[in-house]
Amino acid sequence: MTSEWWRTAAIYQIYPRSFADANGDGMGDLAGITQRLGDLAELGIDAIWLSPFYTSPQKDAGYDVADYCDVDPLFGSLTDFDAMVSEAHARGIRVIVDLVPNHSSDQHVWFQQALAAAPGSAERGRYLFRDGRGADGELAPNNWESVFGGPAWTRITEPDGTPGQWYLHLFDSSQPDFDWTNEEVREEFRRILRFWLDRGVDGFRVDVAHGMIKADGLPDWTPPAEGGSMGGAAGLEEAVVDPAVAQAPYWAQDGVHEIYRDWRALLDTYPGERILAAEAWVDPLPRVAKWVRPDEMHQAFNFAYLETPWQAGALRRVIDDSIDAFAAVGAPSTWVLSNHDVVRHATRLALTEPNPQGHGVGPRTPGLGDPATGLRRARAATALMLALPGSAYLYQGEELGLPEVIELPDDARQDPTWFRTNGERYGRDGCRVPLPWASAAQSYGFGDTDAAWLPQPASWASFAREAQQGVEGSTLSLYQALLAGRRAHGLADGSLEWLDGGADGADVLTFRNGDVTVIANTGATPVALPAGEVLVTSGPLDVASAEMPGDTTVWLRTA
Numbered sequence: 001m002t003s004e005w006w007r008t009a010a011i012y013q014i015y016p017r018s019f020a021d022a023n024g025d026g027m028g029d030l031a032g033i034t035q036r037l038g039d040l041a042e043l044g045i046d047a048i049w050l051s052p053f054y055t056s057p058q059k060d061a062g063y064d065v066a067d068y069c070d071v072d073p074l075f076g077s078l079t080d081f082d083a084m085v086s087e088a089h090a091r092g093i094r095v096i097v098d099l100v101p102n103h104s105s106d107q108h109v110w111f112q113q114a115l116a117a118a119p120g121s122a123e124r125g126r127y128l129f130r131d132g133r134g135a136d137g138e139l140a141p142n143n144w145e146s147v148f149g150g151p152a153w154t155r156i157t158e159p160d161g162t163p164g165q166w167y168l169h170l171f172d173s174s175q176p177d178f179d180w181t182n183e184e185v186r187e188e189f190r191r192i193l194r195f196w197l198d199r200g201v202d203g204f205r206v207d208v209a210h211g212m213i214k215a216d217g218l219p220d221w222t223p224p225a226e227g228g229s230m231g232g233a234a235g236l237e238e239a240v241v242d243p244a245v246a247q248a249p250y251w252a253q254d255g256v257h258e259i260y261r262d263w264r265a266l267l268d269t270y271p272g273e274r275i276l277a278a279e280a281w282v283d284p285l286p287r288v289a290k291w292v293r294p295d296e297m298h299q300a301f302n303f304a305y306l307e308t309p310w311q312a313g314a315l316r317r318v319i320d321d322s323i324d325a326f327a328a329v330g331a332p333s334t335w336v337l338s339n340h341d342v343v344r345h346a347t348r349l350a351l352t353e354p355n356p357q358g359h360g361v362g363p364r365t366p367g368l369g370d371p372a373t374g375l376r377r378a379r380a381a382t383a384l385m386l387a388l389p390g391s392a393y394l395y396q397g398e399e400l401g402l403p404e405v406i407e408l409p410d411d412a413r414q415d416p417t418w419f420r421t422n423g424e425r426y427g428r429d430g431c432r433v434p435l436p437w438a439s440a441a442q443s444y445g446f447g448d449t450d451a452a453w454l455p456q457p458a459s460w461a462s463f464a465r466e467a468q469q470g471v472e473g474s475t476l477s478l479y480q481a482l483l484a485g486r487r488a489h490g491l492a493d494g495s496l497e498w499l500d501g502g503a504d505g506a507d508v509l510t511f512r513n514g515d516v517t518v519i520a521n522t523g524a525t526p527v528a529l530p531a532g533e534v535l536v537t538s539g540p541l542d543v544a545s546a547e548m549p550g551d552t553t554v555w556l557r558t559a
């Protein structure tokens with residue numbers, strides 16, 4: 001029997017470094033996750049997705065993998081992994097792991113072999129080595145820039161000590177890109193997929209799923225200045241598709257789809273509906289939908305939704321466009337507001353200046369906005385998101401209303417973006433700070449010592465899970481109510497009927513999904529609350545005057 005569980009699943013992203021630290025070394029670990037699965041079951045999610053925990057020198061927080069089939073000792077062991085999966089499954093929680101196929105770490109045995117081998121060798125052929133331009137090969141093979149800033153090429157020293165070839169890295173220089181036209185690379189990744197499928201994982205979130213194939217000849221390319229780092233448009237304005245972005249010779253090349261068809265066929269040989277979810281920063285939405293055609297992936301992250309401002313008209317358009325684009329290929333839409341690469345939505349939704357994806361925010365960022373407004377909007381935005389049909393992704397800590405940490409000291413920052421831009425871009429550390437579990441404990445109960453790999457702000461006591469558990473009106477209670485209501489009313493499996501609002505310039509959106517009417521007031525002015533039983537509200541209501549304030553979403557049961 002197929003349940004197609006992924007069409008409606010609420011999937012909670014765990015960033016293992018920052019979730020829970022069982023051994024008190026300041027770094028979260030797999031044993032910590034296992035201990036906290038009860039809290040996640042109580043939250044009401046269907047699946048977890050774990051960011052990488054594989055063997056890695058951690059130059060990009062584990063997205064630089066040195067061994068795809070082992071656990072880094074920082075996070076535990078394969079035995080800890082197996083224990084975590086079986087405990088999750090016992091609680092009815094599915095487990096999705098991250099797969100990083102665009103690049104490996106420079107410490108991967110293949111890359112070390114490539115460095116030791118000669119130009120033109122089979123070892124070099126697994127990556128994208130090229131001779132340089134210029135009389136002595138002293139210029140990079142083309143003008144591509146790294147997503148993290150600086151050139152996308154690094155020159156090596158040949159084994160004989162002479163300046164040598166260059167290798168491509170769309171990200172950090174410690175993350176060489178594989179050559180996916182090489183069958184050996186393809187076969188290796190089939191082996192990796194089987195390794196984790198055999199261990200019982202329910203699926204893979206595929207990192208940089210739009211980047212693995214590069215245009216023939218690696219032609220020069222200058223990205224538009226205002227584009228998001230990962231390819232999609234970004235900013236406070238409604239996402240505008242820049243046709244130039246669509247032409248980047250390293251994003252969204254047609255050749256990637258053949259790889260996903262191959263993987264889908266492999267996954268389909270396993271029982272239990274294992275899934276593939278694409279991280280593809282591509283726009284517009286009908287283009288993203290190519291990743292989820294029936295014989296490709298199951299889901300793709302909806303970054304157009306994530307990047308939409310808190311504004312009724314823009315939201316209505318992106319919701320319609322999402323449902324239409326994915327339905328056209330028979331896929332569910334997904335919804336997401338935060339992850340480990342973007343400014344947390346409790347901060348982002350109050351920003352008053354554009355902030356391209358990946359740039360992050362810090363003490364010198366203009367237009368940071370008011371934190372209370374940000375939290376109110378974040379709660380309202382989540383209440384809207386969790387009423388939509390489809391699958392929703394949550395990022396650890398958003399259920400606590402965590403803001404982005406803005407005041408991280410410069411010497412604590414670890415994102416390669418920060419280093420590669422000489423501090424011009426803050427990068428993503430502010431959304432990765434270890435979670436607060438208990439107000440009064442050391443490291444707020446992240447571990448049982450005061451160690452935390454990124455410092456936690458002094459102001460986080462009130463955000464701790466323990467301080468919110470069972471407290472009416474807390475963000476945690478709101479998330480629990482939303483997830484329970486979403487399930488009880490079949491909203492993820494439902495369909496959306498607009499009732500009102502969303503016209504250009506309007507502040508209010510109203511729609512119906514089954515027996516629930518959802519009203520989101522994205523403006524500042526209170527509006528009349530229609531009659532009906534209030535099922536959930538994202539913020540306080542003035543029941544006496546039958547009004548809902550601005551930046552609030554309400555779910556009503558209607559006849």
Ligand code: BGC
Pocket residue numbers: 060063064100171207208279340341
């Ligand atoms: C991941 C990032 C990572 C990058 C390179 C992304 O899309 O989500 O965290 O830095 O891929 O692997």
